[in-house]
Amino acid sequence: MARELLKGNEAIAEAAIRAGLQAYFGYPITPQTELLEWMAHRMPELGRAFVQAESELGAINMVYGAACTGARVMTSSSSPGISLMMEGLSYIAATEVPAVLVDVMRGGPGLGNIAPAQSDYNQMVHGGGHGDYHTIVLAPATIQEAIDLTVLAFDLAEKYRSIAVVLLDGSLGQMMEPAELPPMRPVRQTFPAWAATGAAGRERNVLTSIYLDPPKEEEANLRLLRRWQEIQANEVRFREYFMEDARFVVVGFGSAGRVALSAVRQARAEGIPVGLLRPISLSPFPTRQIAALCERAEAFLVVEMNAGQMLEDVRLAVNGKRPVEFYGRMGGVMPFPDEILGEIRRLAAGEASFEGHPRDRWLQRLTGSN
Incomplete structure (x- = not known):
């Protein structure tokens, strides 16, 4: 057809x-x-x-x-x-x-x-x-x-x-x-x-x-x-993009994952070894697949159009083995590729952290508050 x-x-x-x-x-x-x-x-x-x-x-x-x-x-x-x-x-x-x-x-x-x-x-x-x-x-x-x-x-x-x-x-x-x-x-x-x-x-x-x-x-x-x-x-379903040699992993679903893919492509053009895992089945969640990436990934970035709901499932999968960062937009505001690209550059610069909760670090960067 x-x-x-x-x-x-x-x-x-x-x-x-x-x-x-x-x-x-x-x-x-x-x-x-x-x-x-x-x-x-x-x-x-x-x-x-x-x-x-x-x-x-x-x-x-x-x-x-x-x-x-x-x-x-x-x-x-x-x-x-x-x-x-x-x-x-x-x-x-x-x-x-x-x-x-x-x-x-x-x-x-x-x-x-x-x-x-x-x-x-x-x-x-x-x-x-x-x-x-x-x-x-x-x-x-x-x-x-x-x-x-x-x-x-x-x-x-x-x-x-x-x-x-x-x-x-x-x-x-x-x-x-x-x-x-x-x-x-x-x-x-x-x-x-x-x-x-x-x-x-x-x-x-x-x-x-x-x-x-x-x-x-x-x-x-x-x-x-x-x-x-x-x-x-x-019934676990997901898509991977540029993951063959990725040292940094972006995780996003739906429209956020689609926007994130544009940012990943731009980052690749800059020489940053980053890939995207886009969950298709959110339930059941690709927990084992994300956990397996900890063997070679240096850090993870979760991108969502909320305040970090899937973030908690990614953190459970990573289980503290690698730092997890978060970037979200709320209330009907969609993220732009350039915003996510900036977060990917942070990962590549070694700014990912184990300290505190990823949502708290994101909120501090977003609002400039301590």
Whole structure:
């Protein structure tokens, strides 16, 4: 198929439809509203279910109910709307039904603004809702990756009976670039054996998130944990750039990783042996891959559009073996390549430090405070 100029939100919506999406439930919120608008047009046109709910709370609980039938279902929202969905996401995780969520992040906390940010990392990667569970979180850096990861999210959600999240920021949702859409998959006519379909002539399935007996609740939690261990073993995804001889490593995801790559290329042109590791699966996180880099890397630089949320996962992976520095922009402000290049030059000049917390050193440089 030919590449065409596509807008991020619309490309994700069409990719989901072509992946066999059967039902979409959502509520408009900038900067992801175009995704819902595309669904509002295309889903009824194809004879599939589309509902604009009365709120994000309504949307996620509609997703929960539809997911219990074994259908391919999804919702999308942006940061404050995702926060409202957290209880429903926890119920979906506990019931062990597959669902896809697209989060187009904006500036926060609170209502914040509609500019791009990466401030939802913690609530998506580290659970969000109550209880012991994990979600699969995939972070694209291009429109093509957003398309491909949306299709993958449905496959992974079904394979592991889990929640799969496509996590991107508002700039990727709003930008346009050439990309190729996948072929249209047929909507399946059969449903998994575990589903609550209401079909006559077979044993009744009861899907629940409540286990009043504590040993039964623990058993359910252990089942989720064993499944997560399988995901960790098989579903880690990342991209490396210029890492063959890199002595300094930049780590960034999504748009921050994309901007960082421009800075890495500029630094390479100056003769600085720096490379980029861009996590694609934020959960499961490429912990072992980053830890292995400590054997040859002199220092790490984490770049994010937040105050250092992925930073903590990188620090855990490095485990104090090498200095880790941080550079972030917040509130919808995107970093420029020249800003990151300046930080790379600091690494090359030997200014990386073990002293204190990387966030404190960054804040001091940013504000000039002690």
